[in-house]
Amino acid sequence: MTSQPKTLFDKLWDAHVVTPETEGAPAILYVDLHLIHEVTSPQAFAELDARGLPVRRPERTKGTLDHSTPTLPANASGQLPYVNDEARAQVDTLRANCARFGVELFDYDSPQRGIVHVMGPEMGLTQPGQTIVCGDSHTATHGAFGALAFGIGTSEVGHVLATQCLLQRKAKTLAITVEGELAPGVSAKDLILHVIGVIGVNGGTGHVIEYRGSAIRSLSMEQRMTVCNMSIEAGARAGLMAPDDVTFDYLRGRPRAPQGEAFEAAVEQWKSLRTDDGATFDSEVRIDARDIQPTVTWGTHPGQVAAISSRIPGSDGTDEAKARDYMGWDPNAAVAGRAVDVVFVGSCTNSRLSDLREAASVLRGRHVHPRVRMLVVPGSEQVKREAEREGIDRIVRAAGAEWREPGCSMCIAMNGDLVGAGQLAVSTSNRNFEGRQGKGARTVLASPATAAACAVAGEITDPRPYLTTQPAPHASAQLETV
Amino acid sequence: MQALTEVVSRTVVLRERNIDTDQIIPARFLTTTERKGLGKHAFNDWRTLPDGSANPEFPFNRAENIGARILVAGRNFGCGSSREHAPWALTDLGLRAVVSAQIADIFRSNALKNGLLPIVLDDAIVDELLEQPGVELRIDVAQRTVTLPDGRRVQFPLDAFAQTCLLEGVDQLGYLLKQDRVISQFEQHRQRQEFRHAS
Numbered sequence: 001m002t003s004q005p006k007t008l009f010d011k012l013w014d015a016h017v018v019t020p021e022t023e024g025a026p027a028i029l030y031v032d033l034h035l036i037h038e039v040t041s042p043q044a045f046a047e048l049d050a051r052g053l054p055v056r057r058p059e060r061t062k063g064t065l066d067h068s069t070p071t072l073p074a075n076a077s078g079q080l081p082y083v084n085d086e087a088r089a090q091v092d093t094l095r096a097n098c099a100r101f102g103v104e105l106f107d108y109d110s111p112q113r114g115i116v117h118v119m120g121p122e123m124g125l126t127q128p129g130q131t132i133v134c135g136d137s138h139t140a141t142h143g144a145f146g147a148l149a150f151g152i153g154t155s156e157v158g159h160v161l162a163t164q165c166l167l168q169r170k171a172k173t174l175a176i177t178v179e180g181e182l183a184p185g186v187s188a189k190d191l192i193l194h195v196i197g198v199i200g201v202n203g204g205t206g207h208v209i210e211y212r213g214s215a216i217r218s219l220s221m222e223q224r225m226t227v228c229n230m231s232i233e234a235g236a237r238a239g240l241m242a243p244d245d246v247t248f249d250y251l252r253g254r255p256r257a258p259q260g261e262a263f264e265a266a267v268e269q270w271k272s273l274r275t276d277d278g279a280t281f282d283s284e285v286r287i288d289a290r291d292i293q294p295t296v297t298w299g300t301h302p303g304q305v306a307a308i309s310s311r312i313p314g315s316d317g318t319d320e321a322k323a324r325d326y327m328g329w330d331p332n333a334a335v336a337g338r339a340v341d342v343v344f345v346g347s348c349t350n351s352r353l354s355d356l357r358e359a360a361s362v363l364r365g366r367h368v369h370p371r372v373r374m375l376v377v378p379g380s381e382q383v384k385r386e387a388e389r390e391g392i393d394r395i396v397r398a399a400g401a402e403w404r405e406p407g408c409s410m411c412i413a414m415n416g417d418l419v420g421a422g423q424l425a426v427s428t429s430n431r432n433f434e435g436r437q438g439k440g441a442r443t444v445l446a447s448p449a450t451a452a453a454c455a456v457a458g459e460i461t462d463p464r465p466y467l468t469t470q471p472a473p474h475a476s477a478q479l480e481t482v
Numbered sequence: 483m484q485a486l487t488e489v490v491s492r493t494v495v496l497r498e499r500n501i502d503t504d505q506i507i508p509a510r511f512l513t514t515t516e517r518k519g520l521g522k523h524a525f526n527d528w529r530t531l532p533d534g535s536a537n538p539e540f541p542f543n544r545a546e547n548i549g550a551r552i553l554v555a556g557r558n559f560g561c562g563s564s565r566e567h568a569p570w571a572l573t574d575l576g577l578r579a580v581v582s583a584q585i586a587d588i589f590r591s592n593a594l595k596n597g598l599l600p601i602v603l604d605d606a607i608v609d610e611l612l613e614q615p616g617v618e619l620r621i622d623v624a625q626r627t628v629t630l631p632d633g634r635r636v637q638f639p640l641d642a643f644a645q646t647c648l649l650e651g652v653d654q655l656g657y658l659l660k661q662d663r664v665i666s667q668f669e670q671h672r673q674r675q676e677f678r679h680a681s
Binding site: 018019023024025026028030032039040042043046047051053056057067068083084086087089090093135136137151152153154155156158159162163164165167169171201202205206232235237301319322412413414421431433434435436439440 | 498500502508509510512514515516517526527532557558561563564565566584586587588592595596641642643646654655657658659661662664668669672
């Protein structure tokens with residue numbers, strides 16, 4: 001029997017189809033891992049209550065607290081500084097729901113709590129070959145492991161809680177192949193911003209992206225997560241990459257991954273998770289890694305990008321003119337040199353240890369510009385612990401930036417970590433929509449190195465000079481193990 | 483879910499392209515644990531002026547648009563976050579259909595689960611509608627047609643399953659719950675597969 005060559009997406013899809021799709025009905029797709037957080041789950045649990053339903057497979061759902069949570073520590077009497085009572089009630093609601101329905105919750109007292117897309121991979125919950133969903137559009141992050149991972153709405157959170165399944169039409173496939181070597185000082189964030197700039201903010205709509213090519217294979221696991229994370233910013237349902245030795249080495253020994261011989265047996269299975277030779281994609285885009293420079297967004301969606309060394313568009317197109325007005329740019333303005341008010345290093349895109357090291361390598365022995373307020377927010381308790389062990393917190397503080405507790409913080413800005421109206425924030429997060437970081441706030445998306453360089457310079461600047469030159473040694477802050 | 487067979491209404495127009503879910507419902511209003519009551523915050527940052535007063539120019543603040551059930555918007559409506567609060571806010575405003583040349587995937591899926599009909603039409607037709615706010619449209623869910631002001635009837639794509647759910651007011655969770663037997667069979671098979679490497 002000869003079998004048709006399959007894409008990685010085909011293999012993941014086929015392995016999870018409970019009933020195939022027909023003209024009259026979507027496929028029923030089984031979900032291996034369901035991640036939940038406080039913002040998009042309360043109404044789903046309420047639906048279960050209204051129908052008197054249990055959670056079908058509580059062991060396949062894991063909860064964390066990240067979006068509404070304060071990033072300042074509790075006060076002397078143990079009270080966390082929530083933005084309002086509703087936010088506190090939302091956290092309490094998830095805690096109560098997890099307890100009632102038997103779902104494991106990584107609460108404040110857990111050494112593993114973190115942003116859902118940071119925590120899942122670092123615990124080894126995320127594994128190749130899985131289907132993973134979460135009421136959060138950045139769930140594509142987990143696709144970096146060769147999993148089919150995508151964001152769902154709250155009604156669907158209810159569907160998964162009650163049935164462990166979703167009704168899905170199969171998406172189309174889009175191959176994005178990046179060949180060649182990234183230039184020194186060019187990061188995974190620059191790569192994905194460049195990709196979104198090429199295909200457009202809606203270039204992936206209706207598709208699952210598979211990232212391929214030598215430039216992708218040479219990325220670390222954390223860098224791969226940064227790339228897959230932003231698939232939704234091009235409109236894609238999911239983004240994924242074939243697992244390889246980098247993936248297996250990352251997962252080996254993680255607490256929730258298979259252990260010992262079982263792990264090696266799993267690896268043998270995971271190795272088959274790659275697109276077969278001869279398989280075809282619905283669309284393909286090829287990108288030369290050498291064309292990618294340090295890149296930022298200049299506009300009000302993640303497709304409006306520019307190399308830092310370039311100028312923003314001067315065209316009269318309504319979309320561009322509107323974005324330019326909102327952001328306060330003159331037509332054809334140079335990207336570099338624009339004054340910066342706020343710098344945020346964090347979010348499910350760029351809050352992992354390697355991201356914080358990248359920012360710290362720029363901040364080390366330097367000081368944040370007096371005009372700039374800078375927040376560094378680790379993605380999880382584990383990232384925070386590891387960063388502190390290396391002295392990154394001391395470098396951040398010595399540079400005059402704030403070192404915070406883990407959470408989504410200023411990316412979604414619903415916990416009170418806000419950018420003021422009219423202020424310009426350089427942010428390592430994933431969305432630069434109008435008002436995303438606060439009403440009237442202006443967001444420039446960038447890599448951790450670029451964000452840190454902008455904080456020091458007080459203006460948008462190319463990070464490369466900061467990465468190649470070291471300032472005089474700083475007495476109070478030394479990296480111990482980087 | 484309430485059945486939806488027909489929508490007849492004047493249109494409200496938002497000409498912008500790429501209207502993301504942060505515009506539809508800004509994140510700071512997501513601390514609620516309810517589905518209801520989000521309409522008052524819909525498009526908050528476009529509806530209000532910097533001093534907090536209502537922006538008289540914004541279409542949803544204009545008297546003639548009160549009660550309108552059809553929104554016509556620029557291409558790639560609903561991009562960004564997966565928050566179902568976006569269709570909840572729009573239905574709370576009274577909307578039952580969104581017409582655009584392209585609608586983002588997760589928003590479309592969420593809308594259909596809340597009796598909000600996502601309608602994608604050709605650019606040329608959407609461009610006409612964007613130029614003439616307030617015209618009356620008639621949407622027929624069973625026929626999958628929109629009747630334009632000049633009497634032309636145009637087809638729109640609608641998944642057959644989603645169409646049945648809308649017409650009959652069937653909710654998708656009810657449908658899934660009836661599949662318990664096949665899901666159980668699949669689980670036994672899946673667990674054997676996972677057991678092979680997880681034990």
